[in-house]
Amino acid sequence: MQRNLAWNIIRVRETGSTNSDLVRLASEGKADEGTVIVAESQTAGRGRQGRVWVSRPGAGLYFSILLKPDAPPAQVATLPLAAGVAVAKALERLLPGRRFSIKWPNDIVADRKKLCGILCEAGEKEGGRYVVAGVGINVNIDVDALPPELTEIATSLKMLSGREFGTSSVLAAVLKSLEEVYRLWLIGGIPAIVSELESRDYLRGRRVEMRLLGTPVSGTACGIAETGALLLRRDDGAIEEIYSGEAHIGSAG
Numbered sequence: 485m486q487r488n489l490a491w492n493i494i495r496v497r498e499t500g501s502t503n504s505d506l507v508r509l510a511s512e513g514k515a516d517e518g519t520v521i522v523a524e525s526q527t528a529g530r531g532r533q534g535r536v537w538v539s540r541p542g543a544g545l546y547f548s549i550l551l552k553p554d555a556p557p558a559q560v561a562t563l564p565l566a567a568g569v570a571v572a573k574a575l576e577r578l579l580p581g582r583r584f585s586i587k588w589p590n591d592i593v594a595d596r597k598k599l600c601g602i603l604c605e606a607g608e609k610e611g612g613r614y615v616v617a618g619v620g621i622n623v624n625i626d627v628d629a630l631p632p633e634l635t636e637i638a639t640s641l642k643m644l645s646g647r648e649f650g651t652s653s654v655l656a657a658v659l660k661s662l663e664e665v666y667r668l669w670l671i672g673g674i675p676a677i678v679s680e681l682e683s684r685d686y687l688r689g690r691r692v693e694m695r696l697l698g699t700p701v702s703g704t705a706c707g708i709a710e711t712g713a714l715l716l717r718r719d720d721g722a723i724e725e726i727y728s729g730e731a732h733i734g735s736a737g
């Protein structure tokens with residue numbers, strides 16, 4: 485029987501990184517599943533692939549959630565995909581009529597621009613796996629307040645809808661959706677939610693370039709496998725199943 489997650493929300497005005505804070509607590513055995521740290525701003529917000537996540541006060545929602553899935557390691561590796569589905573569904577409820585895309589594995593995209601990024605970090609404490617899922621959503625930032633290098637590639641809920649959102653209501657929507665998607669994923673694994681991922685697949689049909697164990701590969705994204713892997717059709721027709729990495733959209737994509 486699956487129990488409901490008991491959220492324990494810790495709010496801070498400013499921190500370095502909510503992910504770093506929660507990873508530290510989890511690795512010390514000092515936080516339970518359902519612990520959430522939400523910060524008004526981060527001075528050292530971290531993105532995937534070692535990037536910086538700019539986290540100014542009033543611009544976005546920055547939070548991390550601790551999950552302790554009782555699931556085999558191969559399934560735990562797919563939790564970042566489930567997190568992306570949960571956030572996309574929450575944002576769709578907040579902006580009725582809008583459908584968000586997911587750029588594999590879990591960037592949330594609207595109008596070809598990034599709205600939300602998710603950084604999942606896994607660890608082990610006393611034989612139990614934990615995952616810290618860190619979510620950064622651009623909420624009330626306007627285009628002229630974005631750092632110049634982001635104006636062409638980032639968007640916000642306000643830019644998409646013309647209105648402001650309370651960060652607490654955005655957080656509540658994401659937690660509710662995560663609870664639902666997490667339950668499905670615990671019972672059925674990624675096959676239970678893969679259709680939600682496929683129907684929002686941003687990369688499908690686009691030229692994609694990535695590195696596999698340091699080797700550059702390119703091809704056309706052609707869907708998501710039942711396992712959650714990104715399917716890439718190489719130019720020689722071979723289909724590659726990709727389980728991790730960063731997909732860059734090629735010049736013809």
Ligand code: BTN
Binds near residue numbers: 600602618620621
């Ligand atoms: C990405 O797209 O590169 C992932 C960005 C993740 C940013 C969030 S903000 C809250 C949490 N704390 C961090 O330091 N990073 C994540």
